[in-house]
Ligand SMILES: Nc1nc2c(ncn2[C@@H]2O[C@H](COP(=O)(O)OP(=O)(O)OP(=O)(O)O)[C@@H](O)[C@H]2O)c(=O)[nH]1
């Protein structure tokens with residue numbers, strides 16, 4: 303593992319934690335200022351917690367035997383002095399394998415039996431059901447034990463063909479698969495459906511998650527991987543081998559799972575050592591490698607700069623033996639550099655962007671509020687300074703005009719209560735468009751459409767209907783939210799114009815991301831339906847599984863939209879309400895103080911002293927907020 307990679311990951315992790323710390327400080331500051339507001343505090347704490355647990359996911363995708371696992375060994379686990387994950391000729395990794403570090407649990411290998419494919423629950427849900435998994439402890443101090451245990455990732459078992467068909471693991475109609483049927487009516491299938499390796503490696507501890515996948519159509523069999531896990535990975539390494547070039551099945555995997563779907567992907571042309579012909583000069587060998595890299599770029603329609611040429615095997619050997627020259631020749635450095643200087647910084651920037659957009663906006667509001675309070679206290683102090691030494695009559699006049707100001711303000715505030723009531727009604731209406739019962743009704747009706755015909759046509763129809771209806775509801779909710787904001791803005795303008803309250807910045811409800819997600823589900827479905835491989839598979843089963851995967855994703859998107867709208871309703875209006883209340887309080891206090899001064903002129907100086915103290919306190923608050931803002935932007 304290069305210094306670069308280790309440093310970048312550590313740096314990323316530190317910044318993430320610092321950001322989380324800043325947000326926690328801000329939540330505490332808000333609690334101190336305004337009293338605990340469970341809603342707001344919880345939300346900020348949620349953001350901080352999700353930052354602390356954020357994972358950077360790098361997935362390795364390819365046809366079997368291209369060297370995915372060997373590459374993972376070379377990139378991340380060479381320090382063990384041996385090949386940690388099993389890599390061998392032919393099909394080796396039998397199930398998708400997720401490698402991560404969770405300090406709350408002891409290191410272990412967790413395996414999900416293949417039979418769970420019969421079940422309705424999604425993989426994501428099964429991950430939270432420990433009882434379904436076989437758990438084997440790993441001993442990081444004993445690489446041999448680890449290596450032996452991890453061999454389980456290659457396990458297969460024999461299963462009656464009927465059952466394998468039912469689980470979508472074997473297709474007797476397919477020429478290429480037919481010969482797998484043994485005389486006793488069984489076929490060989492993977493023993494495990496999914497594996498999770500919890501292992502305390504520094505990079506994993508810093509928040510990196512690695513996903514190794516099996517080749518040979520195994521991805522298509524698990525729609526959740528294609529629809530959600532791989533598209534959501536932060537980077538995908540697509541691996542090819544020089545001895546096979548880009549075969550038809552390589553290209554199919556590229557097009558189906560990588561090219562259109564993933565955020566950031568590169569092609570890794572592996573096994574370049576096979577071109578290291580000792581009878582050729584170095585320049586000739588280089589030229590051969592370069593030609594193959596260019597050809598790969600052309601076929602994949604990728605810029606040449608996104609094709610990396612490496613020898614995973616030589617890189618692993620070189621690192622284990624400490625052979626510097628071989629390591630350089632293996633080409634592994636460029637890939638490590640890519641991870642360290644592009645993939646990780648891109649994720650970091652995205653995270654910063656998302657958080658700063660949200661939290662810094664709130665911080666700005668808090669700072670503006672503190673400034674407004676400083677201004678009010680200073681205004682009062684100036685006025686008292688002017689009144690100091692003047693007669694009661696003048697003070698009485700000031701009191702009368704202040705009373706007038708308070709009366710008109712109270713009237714405006716009273717009117718606003720009506721606006722608020724109306725808004726509350728609108729809010730409920732808005733949420734009804736995104737309610738659980740709406741969601742269930744949409745899902746049931748799409749399923750009914752599909753039940754009429756379990757065909758790819760039925761599937762496309764069903765998903766279109768589902769996405770249209772959900773999209774429509776989301777659009778409607780956004781529109782209602784916009785109307786509410788317009789009404790609110792109008793009502794608030796009076797406060798701004800008549801009473802000089804700072805201009806309002808209520809963020810709009812933005813649900814575009816969830817609508818886009820539904821759109822991409824339609825695209826996925828269309829691609830799935832056009833794919834001849836899927837037409838050949840046992841239809842009903844695959845369509846059912848695919849539909850279940852889609853419905854789960856659509857449900858997730860809808861639920862997220864629902865949560866976003868609820869949150870918006872609960873907190874978007876808060877800053878406005880706080881301001882209105884604060885100003886009311888301020889006028890009342892000021893009036894009360896003038897009253898006391900009128901009763902006892904001696905209290906004027908006490909009040910002035912108090913105000914000076916308040917102003918100093920507010921200034922300290924402001925610098926605390928500035929400090930927090932600095933941690934968030936550092
Ligand atoms: N010559 C050479 N062989 C390699 C290289 N990388 C991997 N191999 C060999 O290729 C075979 C397959 O490697 P794996 O890492 O198991 O491939 P995989 O992509 O993980 O394959 P599956 O797990 O079956 O999907 C093994 O025998 C490796 O030793 C390389 O850079 N050069």
Ligand SMILES: [Mg+2]
Nearest residue numbers: 370371394395
């Ligand atoms: Mg493998």
